[in-house]
Amino acid sequence: MSNAYDVIIIGSGPGGYVTAIRAAQLGLKTAIVEREHLGGICLNWGCIPTKALLRSAEILDHANHAKSYGLTLNGTMTADVKDVVARSRGVSARLNGGVAFLMKKNKIDVIWGEAKLTKPGEVVVGKMTKPVVEPQNPVPKGVKGEGTYTAKHIIVATGARPRALPGIEPDGKLIWTYFEAMKPDFMPKSLVVMGSGAIGIEFASFYRSMGVDVTVVELMANIMPVEDVEISTFARKQLEKRGLKIITEAKVSKVEKGANSITAHVETKDGKVQTITADRLISAVGVQGNIENLGLETLGVKTDRGCIVIDGYGKTNVPGLYAIGDVAGPPMLAHKAEHEGVICIEKIAGLPNVHPMDKAKIPGCTYCNPQVASVGLTEAKAKEQGRDIRVGRYSFAANGKAIALGEDQGMIKTIFDKKTGELIGAHMVGAEVTELIQGFVVAMNLETTEEELMHTIFPHPTLSEMMKESVLDAYGRVLNA
Incomplete structure (x- = not known):
């Protein structure tokens, strides 16, 4: 099998795999390098499985208000955390397999391992390191792996990971990121959520529906700070009606760990500090691009605030090298990554009338209640x-x-x-x-x-x-x- 391609894409999240499919449709010999799991964070640990969790929460909410619909449920409606999580993981596994099918259908080579840029037009793939989280489906046998691969065009689509605040780093036990929050082995009785962006508010909403005592701490004056103030104010009132506690213009300045609980020190803008003891804390203070260990420095790739700098078509300052999706900067959304990838590959293929993406027309959605x-x-x-x-x-x-x-x-x-x-x-x-x-x-x-x-x-x-x-x-x- 030849190791030379027209296009190599590093990362198989929504941006990466969609770009690969479009490249194949345009007749380009295409490969995609993946170190953990097809579909990336969105499909395996983000957009999709969280929606499965929130659907379970929605059904439970409706069941708990059955009387208002003229219905009487015989027996008590309760949530089994293991079954709720198992359903969510099953949804992800099904879609992970679907991406593998699409790669095969479009004759896209999947190269398993850790990619590194060594010089323009070349990617060296090393052994798969232990993944951050275990993949849903095992890596197929007999596929491409370690080796040196070349391509006229290389697209970096390595996504992002949870941002950690110094001194409040997630430990996987008491301080969670979305990885742990998505697959709890027990349902905590109380929870502090640090950050009220889409990730924080969605988890706060889910756990509240599950009966957890939830407190959200937000640095800005309004929850979901990117939203229109009138809308976020309305949402806050509805969330508080559901029993969420929300503290704005405040920060978690320190977290003390107990044997099986945390105590968060919450400092408000006037300097006052209150302590909140809870079973767990979810750190949802944003994400940062995966730009490390790719060899970007060797090639002299320009970066800014943890993201790769690109033009309107995904081009970096290095000829033949491109970036799309979260690693190329905000808004860090799956649908932005997909569209950005299509623009990038269509420009590479020389299609006429390819226009840069208008970020003012990218929708944002938060799936709380x-x-x-x-x-x-x-x-x-x-x-x-x-x-x-x-x-x-x-x-x-x-x-x-x-x-x-x-x-x-x-x-x-x-x-x-x-x-x-x-x-x-x-x-x-x-x-x-x-x-x-x-x-x-x-x-x-x-x-x-x-x-x-x-x-x-x-x-x-x-x-x-x-x-x-x-x-x-x-x-x-x-x-x-």
Whole structure:
């Protein structure tokens, strides 16, 4: 078997494996190097298995409120942590196998081992080191491994890992990252979550549904700091109604470890310190790119704040070397990585009309209860830019489908440029908004104005009707409020 390729991709997460498939479709001889498990963190330890956990939590929440739907459950509904985790791991294992099938179907060579860049156009693959976490499926026998491989184009897609704060480093027992939080061998009675970004809030929501006493500590003034303040404020109230304790403008300054518990010292902005004792602490203070031990320094690859610097097409400052996904900087989202990879490989292949990615049109989703989703500018950002704007809002409480579902707490907010009518931002909180947001993403990509949205017929009764009502409200024409 030849070790020469048109394209070698280092890392098989969503960005890596999707890029490999697109490369193969374009007729490029392609290989992908993986050191742990196909599908990367997202499929094995992130996006997918957490959604499986949250689905179990959602079912439990509904069951606990069965009476409000006119239903009586015979017996007590309880969560078996081993079965909940087993279902989540099974979902990941199934999809991991699916990626292996796609590699075989598209005739992409999978090279197992640790990749290192030794010179332009060359990758040396060493032995597989002990993985951070055990792979879901074993590495197949008789596949490529150690050796020297060459390619005209090499794409780094090595992803990211949990960021650790000095003095509060995860230990796998008392201080967890998302790895341990995703597969607990017991259900703690109490938990401190450090950080309220998507990862922190999703785990806080899951564990609260499981009956755990959860306290979230956030450094910024609002939870989910990247979201529109009005939306995050609404979400906070709903989370607190569910029993979550939330402390903002505070930091965990120190953690004392007991035999089977932790005591977190929480310092607020006025310098006051309170202590919270809990069974476990989840560190969810962000992620950092996996740029170490790749040989980037040897090649003189430019990096910034722990990420590889690229142009709009994934090119680094070294000819023939590219980077995509989390390792290439924020937003660190799977769908951003996939799209970035497709742009990169289509540019390499010389396709016409390949455009750089517009990061302002990348949606963000948080799958807590209630869900949060957004795209584009927040109201504050729009005003910072000096934009003259119109803002529309619509409440779930006025929507027939939401009321019928028993999910009438939520809102949709739209932001338009007053001069042009361009939709520049959309923000949602409530049931299923992570499925609704794509409608506004499509609209923004088509450079839709309020006029097109007002003339769009939304089906009734649906949650999506609220999207149109929010648009109408921005222009003083709301019909059902």
